[in-house]
Amino acid sequence: MIIDTIIINCLLEGKEELSCVFIEKGKFVKFLDQSSLLSSQLNNVKVIDAKGLLMLPPLVETHVHLDKACIFSRCELHQGTLSEAIEQTTNAKANFSYDDVYNRGKKVIEKAIKQGTSYMRTHVEIDPVIGLTGFRAIQQLKKDYAWGITLSLCVFPQEGLHNNAGTYELLEQALQLGADLLGGCPYTDSLPEKQIETLFELAVKYDVDLDFHLDFDLDIRHMLLPHVIEMTIKHHYQQRVTVGHVTKLSTLPMDQLIIIAERMSSAGVHLTALPSTDLFLMGREFDHNIPRGVAPLMPLSNAGVICSISSNNIENPFTPYGDCSQVRQANLFANIAQLATKKELVQCLDWVSSDSAKLMGIEHYGIALNMSADAVFFPVSDRAEIIATIQSPSLGIKNGKVTFSRNDATIYPP
Numbered sequence: 001m002i003i004d005t006i007i008i009n010c011l012l013e014g015k016e017e018l019s020c021v022f023i024e025k026g027k028f029v030k031f032l033d034q035s036s037l038l039s040s041q042l043n044n045v046k047v048i049d050a051k052g053l054l055m056l057p058p059l060v061e062t063h064v065h066l067d068k069a070c071i072f073s074r075c076e077l078h079q080g081t082l083s084e085a086i087e088q089t090t091n092a093k094a095n096f097s098y099d100d101v102y103n104r105g106k107k108v109i110e111k112a113i114k115q116g117t118s119y120m121r122t123h124v125e126i127d128p129v130i131g132l133t134g135f136r137a138i139q140q141l142k143k144d145y146a147w148g149i150t151l152s153l154c155v156f157p158q159e160g161l162h163n164n165a166g167t168y169e170l171l172e173q174a175l176q177l178g179a180d181l182l183g184g185c186p187y188t189d190s191l192p193e194k195q196i197e198t199l200f201e202l203a204v205k206y207d208v209d210l211d212f213h214l215d216f217d218l219d220i221r222h223m224l225l226p227h228v229i230e231m232t233i234k235h236h237y238q239q240r241v242t243v244g245h246v247t248k249l250s251t252l253p254m255d256q257l258i259i260i261a262e263r264m265s266s267a268g269v270h271l272t273a274l275p276s277t278d279l280f281l282m283g284r285e286f287d288h289n290i291p292r293g294v295a296p297l298m299p300l301s302n303a304g305v306i307c308s309i310s311s312n313n314i315e316n317p318f319t320p321y322g323d324c325s326q327v328r329q330a331n332l333f334a335n336i337a338q339l340a341t342k343k344e345l346v347q348c349l350d351w352v353s354s355d356s357a358k359l360m361g362i363e364h365y366g367i368a369l370n371m372s373a374d375a376v377f378f379p380v381s382d383r384a385e386i387i388a389t390i391q392s393p394s395l396g397i398k399n400g401k402v403t404f405s406r407n408d409a410t411i412y413p414p
Contacts, residue, residue: 010050026399053377058118060356156183238268265304
């Protein structure tokens with residue numbers, strides 16, 4: 001064993017005494033109580049002093065759109081509806097260039113790294129208007145920022161598939177060029193159910209996972225989730241399918257919700273809630289008793305559905321806000337779902353970390369032997385406090401190397 005890095009003075013969950021962690025070639029290989037560390041062991045190695053910070057696995061962003069981030073200043077909202085957001089983004093997309101997409105995506109990635117995110121699934125629009133320009137720019141970002149974040153590229157037809165000639169061929173080309181998985185957006189397609197079936201067949205052909213934007217309104221009629229479940233079982237795609245938004249679930253009575261949750265769990269269909277976007281766009285047709293319109297994760301999670309919380313959009317017509325803080329998104333969801341106990345707040349953190357890692361199938365994730373030496377450090381004593389206080393991380397590492405650090409603000413009393 002040739003140790004190259006040692007983290008000292010870190011607080012590990014479940015331990016009262018400070019610990020030190022040994023890293024070899026980007027893997028955790030040894031854990032010791034700080035009191036057991038010999039000074040000689042620090043010779044000829046890189047030392048990272050955690051200064052008593054709580055060391056946790058990194059945060060995971062399961063659903064974001066880098067290619068259309070940071071364009072809100074180019075758009076003009078009047079109604080704030082989903083259809084207007086699609087229209088405004090389509091208009092802006094006509095002027096996207098490689099450099100434009102790259103620079104806006106870079107801005108978001110750097111924000112995400114500083115918020116403790118080490119893994120990210122980004123959806124990338126593919127259609128005859130943008131072609132593969134956005135995909136190629138994000139693919140380059142994936143290479144350029146691999147030192148700080150692992151990007152997974154999900155190509156999808158935002159403008160529809162069967163109503164948009166040439167899109168299928170472009171999706172297939174992107175998969176041949178290395179796209180990691182395939183997404184869908186049935187609600188913009190002239191043949192929603194047919195889009196789901198077509199994308200399953202294409203995913204099977206290229207052996208990639210699926211992630212659908214689905215059931216993104218509050219009308220309980222015409223729910224497409226049952227069809228996705230059916231296709232998942234038909235194609236033996238259990239544990240390989242994710243659905244995002246699914247705001248229709250927020251309208252179901254609990255007994256009906258539990259039934260569909262059990263079907264999702266049995267079929268291995270995962271779910272991502274996108275609280276900031278869904279709060280902003282849903283319920284626009286109401287003038288009082290406005291519904292929250294966010295998928296209720298706790299009953300789904302209790303039924304065995306793997307769930308996550310994510311940002312979706314940053315500064316565009318779908319979500320005019322955002323600082324890439326997964327902690328803030330988890331806190332927002334806690335407010336929406338009225339979660340407050342320590343157990344509930346810890347679950348909210350899991351939905352942006354360990355459960356998100358399960359959803360994305362990330363291997364070697366966690367603070368344990370032989371796991372990737374990826375971690376984020378918080379100035380707290382327990383995980384629930386992170387969500388309750390919207391605590392920003394102070395330090396992050398990926399493959400055993402520091403990716404960011406943050407100093408506390410200083411107060412100057414008179």
